[in-house]
Amino acid sequence: MKHISEEELIEQYYSRITSGAARHFEDCAECVVAYAELANDLDEMEFAEPPARDASYGARVWESIAGSLPAYEKRKRNWLGIGAMRGLSYAATCALLVVGAFYAGRIWEQKHQPTAARANPPQAQQPAGHPQERVVVVVLSDHLDRSERLLVELKHADANSAETISPLRDQARGLLAANRICRQNATKIDDPALASALDRLDHVLGELASQPEGLNSAAITQLQNEMNAEGLLFEVRVLRSRIPEGQTGEKRRSEGDSI
Amino acid sequence: MFRMGTNDHEAIRAVLKGDKEAYGVLVARHSQSLFRVAFRITRNESDAEDVVQEAFLRGYRKLEGFESRSNFGTWIYRIAVRCALDKIGGRRMDDSSRIADETDPEEEHVQVADEAAGPDRLLLSGEIGAIHELALRSLTATERAAFVMRHMEDCTSEEIGAALGVPANAAKQAVFRGVRKLRSRLADLRVMR
Numbered sequence: 058m059k060h061i062s063e064e065e066l067i068e069q070y071y072s073r074i075t076s077g078a079a080r081h082f083e084d085c086a087e088c089v090v091a092y093a094e095l096a097n098d099l100d101e102m103e104f105a106e107p108p109a110r111d112a113s114y115g116a117r118v119w120e121s122i123a124g125s126l127p128a129y130e131k132r133k134r135n136w137l138g139i140g141a142m143r144g145l146s147y148a149a150t151c152a153l154l155v156v157g158a159f160y161a162g163r164i165w166e167q168k169h170q171p172t173a174a175r176a177n178p179p180q181a182q183q184p185a186g187h188p189q190e191r192v193v194v195v196v197l198s199d200h201l202d203r204s205e206r207l208l209v210e211l212k213h214a215d216a217n218s219a220e221t222i223s224p225l226r227d228q229a230r231g232l233l234a235a236n237r238i239c240r241q242n243a244t245k246i247d248d249p250a251l252a253s254a255l256d257r258l259d260h261v262l263g264e265l266a267s268q269p270e271g272l273n274s275a276a277i278t279q280l281q282n283e284m285n286a287e288g289l290l291f292e293v294r295v296l297r298s299r300i301p302e303g304q305t306g307e308k309r310r311s312e313g314d315s316i
Numbered sequence: 317m318f319r320m321g322t323n324d325h326e327a328i329r330a331v332l333k334g335d336k337e338a339y340g341v342l343v344a345r346h347s348q349s350l351f352r353v354a355f356r357i358t359r360n361e362s363d364a365e366d367v368v369q370e371a372f373l374r375g376y377r378k379l380e381g382f383e384s385r386s387n388f389g390t391w392i393y394r395i396a397v398r399c400a401l402d403k404i405g406g407r408r409m410d411d412s413s414r415i416a417d418e419t420d421p422e423e424e425h426v427q428v429a430d431e432a433a434g435p436d437r438l439l440l441s442g443e444i445g446a447i448h449e450l451a452l453r454s455l456t457a458t459e460r461a462a463f464v465m466r467h468m469e470d471c472t473s474e475e476i477g478a479a480l481g482v483p484a485n486a487a488k489q490a491v492f493r494g495v496r497k498l499r500s501r502l503a504d505l506r507v508m509r
Contacts, residue, residue, distance in 0.1 A: 064492045071466055071491075098499050099467065103445040104452060107355035107364070114351065115344030122343070122369050126376050128336045 061088045066095050194300060197242070197251075200235045201297045204258055207232060208290045211265070214277060229265030236262055254292045261289065324388035331379060339379075343372050346389055350396040356464045357400035359453060367403055371396035397461060397479040405457040451501035455494050462487055463494035 061069070061081060069078050069092065082089050207228050214225060236259050243252035264280055284290060322330075322341055330338035347368055354367035375382075375392045382391060452460060461480060465471040471479070477487035 063496065064488075067492055067495050068488065072472075095495075095499075098502065099495065102467070102498065102502075103448050104356070104468070105359070105445065105449060107352045108361055110348055110351055115347035116340075118347045118365075118368055118372065119340040119343040122373055122376075123336070123340065125373065126336055126339065128334050129332050129379070 058085060060085065061091075063091070063095070066092050070096055070099060196235070197239050198297065198300045200232065200239050201293055201300075203228070204232055204236070204262075205290065205293045205297065207265075208261070208284060208293060211261075211277075211284065212281060212290060214281070226265055229262045233259070233262045233266050251296060254289070254296055257289055258293065325384060328379060328382060328384075328388060331376075339372075339376055342375075342388060342392075346392055347372075349389070350392065353393065353464070353469060354396055354400045356468050357397065357461050358403050359449060363403050364400075367396055367399045370399045374399065394479040397465070398481070401457050401461050401480070404460065448498075448502065451498050454501060455497055458482075458490050459494035459497065462490035463498070466491045 061078060065078070066088070069075065074082075082092065207225065210228075211225055236255055240252055240255040240259060243255055261280060261284060264276070322338070324342060324345070327338045327341045331342075350368045350371055351364055354371075355361060355364035358364050358367060371392060374395050378395075382388065452463070455463060458480060462476050465476045465479065466473075473484040473488040473491070476491070477484040480487060480490070482490075
């Protein structure tokens, strides 16, 4: 039989005897004796009791310490003052860092911009110096402008309405030739993004133009889906934005309007 | 201005708002219980009074960290136990020089058993309590505080652990070691009787 340890007996003495220990005591005389001896020893321990303190003791303690205690609010204000100073210094340091970073960025940008500009001259600016290229850009701009309008119309076209479908087919036929010229030119000037976009545009225009009896609703829906999935309209708009503002078809048109 | 009827939390709020006098209410209310435990641990009246003052001073300084959901009495009691521990921890080294011819609790002088006299002399002179005191003072500061809190203050192991800043199991072990040492020291007396 495993006996209750002395440590456990002490615990039993100071707290209520557990049911497990009580059951053990019923079967184990040795532990009962050990427990009785322990309890006897602890019961008989005599220690001096604290001397009585009169009712005014608390007041006397307070009198003895009150003088050395600063009022809390004053101290707190000091702490707040220190905290505010610390906060201000942190804020000033942060502001200094931000301003420093800003100016460092500006200086870095100024130093590197000319180099970057030399390394990657904007393609849209190239034609400005050459009359022949400027013509190509204007043609491209105009083509993209018209293509965008067509794609917008196609996007919102009612597939079941013949009235809206026929003009689309005619516009597509008109744009198809210009698109092929632009695509050849894009390949020639080695602009893969433009060539790729014009290639996909060519597919859409070809589909639209190659319907002699007009487009059926299924074909229109399929084209709309393809156009949306490929983000063609968005791409055409991006390509348009690459062309300098003074060379766009819109600008040209507005100039024409004013004449 | 605060009166004795004010509860502890109201008094603490007032102190933190700058009413220093409100702390006097707390001091008056808890001084007796702090003195009791301080005396039981230090075994010396003037040390116990020092401990009470030190505990209230520390309590005042830490009052901002007092959590409002806690009991101020328990909180300041724990501080007092720590102060008492500090007191006896720093004093134990000098205990050997304090042994005198006559037991004087006020001066912490204890008449110790002269080995030549034998335990019967101690019995005859009615100094059993003094022997118990001496045995108690032989414990380490932690053992003594843990034993006092368990034996005289009816604290649980968890409460002792919280006051001493140790886990409950460590507090239980400290009580166990204290009881064991005391029984060992007092064994001769038991045999003689």
